[in-house]
Structure formats: C-alpha cells, structure tokens
Amino acid sequence: MTDKISIAEDNIRRIRQAWKSQPTREGAGVRLKRAFGFNETPRLDPFLLLDAFHSENPDDYRKGFPWHPHRGIETITYILDGEVEHGDSMGNRGLISAGDVQWMTAGSGIIHQEMPKGDAKGEMWGFQLWSNLPARSKMMDPRYQEVKQSQIPVVKTPDGATVRVIAGEAAGARGPVREIVTDPLFLDVTLPAGKSFVQPVPANHNAFVYAIDGEGYFEPRESLAREAPERYGEGSLLLYGSGDAIEASADKKPVRFLLVAGKPLREPIAWYGPVVMNTQKELETAFDEFGKGTFVKHGESRN
Numbered sequence: 001m002t003d004k005i006s007i008a009e010d011n012i013r014r015i016r017q018a019w020k021s022q023p024t025r026e027g028a029g030v031r032l033k034r035a036f037g038f039n040e041t042p043r044l045d046p047f048l049l050l051d052a053f054h055s056e057n058p059d060d061y062r063k064g065f066p067w068h069p070h071r072g073i074e075t076i077t078y079i080l081d082g083e084v085e086h087g088d089s090m091g092n093r094g095l096i097s098a099g100d101v102q103w104m105t106a107g108s109g110i111i112h113q114e115m116p117k118g119d120a121k122g123e124m125w126g127f128q129l130w131s132n133l134p135a136r137s138k139m140m141d142p143r144y145q146e147v148k149q150s151q152i153p154v155v156k157t158p159d160g161a162t163v164r165v166i167a168g169e170a171a172g173a174r175g176p177v178r179e180i181v182t183d184p185l186f187l188d189v190t191l192p193a194g195k196s197f198v199q200p201v202p203a204n205h206n207a208f209v210y211a212i213d214g215e216g217y218f219e220p221r222e223s224l225a226r227e228a229p230e231r232y233g234e235g236s237l238l239l240y241g242s243g244d245a246i247e248a249s250a251d252k253k254p255v256r257f258l259l260v261a262g263k264p265l266r267e268p269i270a271w272y273g274p275v276v277m278n279t280q281k282e283l284e285t286a287f288d289e290f291g292k293g294t295f296v297k298h299g300e301s302r303n
Ligand code: MN
Pocket: 065, 068, 070, 075, 112, 114, 274
C-alpha cells in the first residue's frame, strides 16, 4: 500500500440507501440503537446486525446481556468508553475496555454473558456488529480475537484523517484482526473540519458507513460541487452501491464514523435470535440442543 491513492471519480461508490438507527431494547432491557438487523437482510451480507449503545445513565445498560447462546455467526464488540465484562461457557472471563475490540467467532456454539459497566462517570459507548459465517464454517470451533487498544494501529493520513485500523488494510497499516473468512475491513475514522479520506474497497464487497459523531459527506468530493450535497451525522447508516473506493469529507464540523466492508456469502439465512444458520432444520437442532444441554460442542457446557 502506498499513501497516494488515485482512483477515478466514477469508481468511487455512491450511497445506495441511507437511514437512521432506531431505538430498541435487547438483552435484559438494555436501551440501544439498532442501525440494521433482521429486516435489512440480505442487503448488508455478510453483516447481519449493528447495534450502538451510548448512554450516560447506567439504568440504560446495567442489566446487560445475561447468559445466552450464539451459533453460526461472529459478534464483534468495539468499545469507545466504559467497559464490558465478558464470560463464557468455556470458562473465559475478561474485560473489553475503552478502545478494545473483541472479535468472537461463535462457530458451533458458545454460551456467554456481556455486562456493560460504564466508566467512572457512568458513560457507556460501544458497538456490536454481527457477521455471518459461511455454511462450511458455521460449526467450526469457537475462537476469540481479543484486541487491546494498544494493538490497534492509529494512522494519520497525509490528507488529515485519523484511522484506527481494526481489520483489513488502510492508510498503509494492517489491522490486528486476521484470518476472517469474509475478509472484512473495519475502520474507525475521524476527520477534522476541512479534511477528507479515500479508502479502496474490493468491488465485490458490500460496504457501509455508520456515522458516530459530528457530520460529514460520504460521496465523491467532486460530486459535491455540482449536486445538492447531503450531510450525514450521528446515527446514520449509509449502504453503498458498487465501486472501488469510498470517499468521505468534513467541511465545517469534524466527523467520526465506522467504515465496514466484507465479502458477501450469498447463502440462505435461517435466523432466530442469537443463532443464524442456513436451514430451518439447523435452527431447530440448535434450540433442541440448547434445551437438552448439548449445545456447546467445545469445552465445558454451562446449560
Ligand atoms: Mn452475545
């Protein structure tokens, strides 16, 4: 990778659909905002769901997400402020702290709990993305990639962007999350006022932006001069059409956003709650096994 990125304007992706995240409740009553989920399937393939939780009131999150199973997917938790206590059926225990990422490949099954704790002032801010596994990997052994803040490259580009590279390659750096089947890109990008950012994205990968702070433009800069430009801010989900790159820019205000892309699986989806398989039969098997206490295939079961 070089710092100089030259991509023809007509290969820069345009926004295909834009919408706002919606308030909902999950787990034992956590208030969060859902950017996409079941209803948007399969437009974001291989991604299934994105939740944002941001609150300064512990009542909104402290009940957390008590023991529940996952099979057939990966859950990616990225924390900006506060921390999440995590424990699972294999006896793993840990804290996901500010700036950390937990990339959990549930595979054949884990049973875990996720309990947000907030920071000293009671603030909790983070995201959970669900990514689908291909049929051939749905029953793989569970795997964690626990990434601490200090392991995530923070790159300043010549154009003035600050990019935290969690997965994939950007701004000459490679993210610490590796060997994921869908070859994901997961970036946290901050643009000061007046700055811009261009990121190559493979043409066959689906890509989206989720704006998390401030506001900015998310289409080719050259188009901004001749079209009525629309700014997008906190809570906006932007799903892109085809192309080789994504361009974002900030004018009067800074903007911070997640840029995520991955290779679509184009496989049938059978989804119920925290389990996502290919067929209804596989779903029935999963919940039947959960009921009988044989859900966990790897390590010690808790149920
Ligand atoms: Mn979970």
